[in-house]
Amino acid sequence: MDDFDYKEAIDRIKAAFPPGTVQKRGDNGRAYIPNQVYTDRVEEATGSRWNREIRDVEINIPHGFVKVVARVTIGEHYRDGIGFSEIEQDASGKGKSVSNKVDQAYAEAVREALDTWQIGWKNLAPYYQEEKDWAKNPALHHLLQSQAPGEAGRNSVMQARAVVEHYCIFAKCGKQLSRDEWDFLSLIPALNRDKMKFCFEHVPNHLKKKAPADVLKSYEEKFKPK
Numbered sequence: 001m002d003d004f005d006y007k008e009a010i011d012r013i014k015a016a017f018p019p020g021t022v023q024k025r026g027d028n029g030r031a032y033i034p035n036q037v038y039t040d041r042v043e044e045a046t047g048s049r050w051n052r053e054i055r056d057v058e059i060n061i062p063h064g065f066v067k068v069v070a071r072v073t074i075g076e077h078y079r080d081g082i083g084f085s086e087i088e089q090d091a092s093g094k095g096k097s098v099s100n101k102v103d104q105a106y107a108e109a110v111r112e113a114l115d116t117w118q119i120g121w122k123n124l125a126p127y128y129q130e131e132k133d134w135a136k137n138p139a140l141h142h143l144l145q146s147q148a149p150g151e152a153g154r155n156s157v158m159q160a161r162a163v164v165e166h167y168c169i170f171a172k173c174g175k176q177l178s179r180d181e182w183d184f185l186s187l188i189p190a191l192n193r194d195k196m197k198f199c200f201e202h203v204p205n206h207l208k209k210k211a212p213a214d215v216l217k218s219y220e221e222k223f224k225p226k
């Protein structure tokens with residue numbers, strides 16, 4: 001029988017990386033850990049007994065996006081992640097460098113899936129603590145103290161990550177955007193989401209209608225006013 005110890009593998013995955021692992025993005029200065037570091041960690045922690053695969057790819061050139069669903073399996077457990085990347089059209093309406101964009105979205109989807117096992121959190125928490133919504137979040141304190149969080153704390157930590165820096169610009173709203181709401185803005189063609197930040201409720205209707213119909217429908221279901 002297989003002697004693979006799932007719990008031990010996950011503990012090794014979650015462990016802090018050496019100093020210097022965290023890098024800063026050139027464009028916005030945000031802290032991140034390179035994908036290759038994650039891959040090496042999972043390889044080492046599982047003794048190569050893990051797998052990643054593409055479950056679904058949607059290439060939507062008219063609406064300018066690639067969406068990839070990836071599954072990461074460790075032992076008998078799997079987690080799915082979703083990655084998006086934007087594609088531009090060339091003059092003839094064809095998508096530019098689509099295969100690169102698929103790779104990019106796939107990498108993001110794998111990262112999202114691995115994130116559910118809390119990879120890199122101990123290293124990244126101190127950076128995000130400086131941002132206003134992290135500093136106030138009691139769910140983060142255990143990460144700063146380098147202790148393993150309990151399951152109960154996990155959702156709030158993940159939400160804190162998800163809403164880390166975008167706020168609805170609609171008058172008097174100012175709501176922090178969830179990851180879903182931020183992703184939605186990327187599905188509206190030609191929208192500059194660095195300026196036009198709206199929570200789903202406040203996305204102007206004429207813009208909402210530009211999103212792919214099936215996506216819009218699922219979001220309307222999800223964000224139905226209670």
Ligand SMILES: [Zn+2]
Pocket residue numbers: 168169170173174175198199200201202
């Ligand atoms: Zn709003």
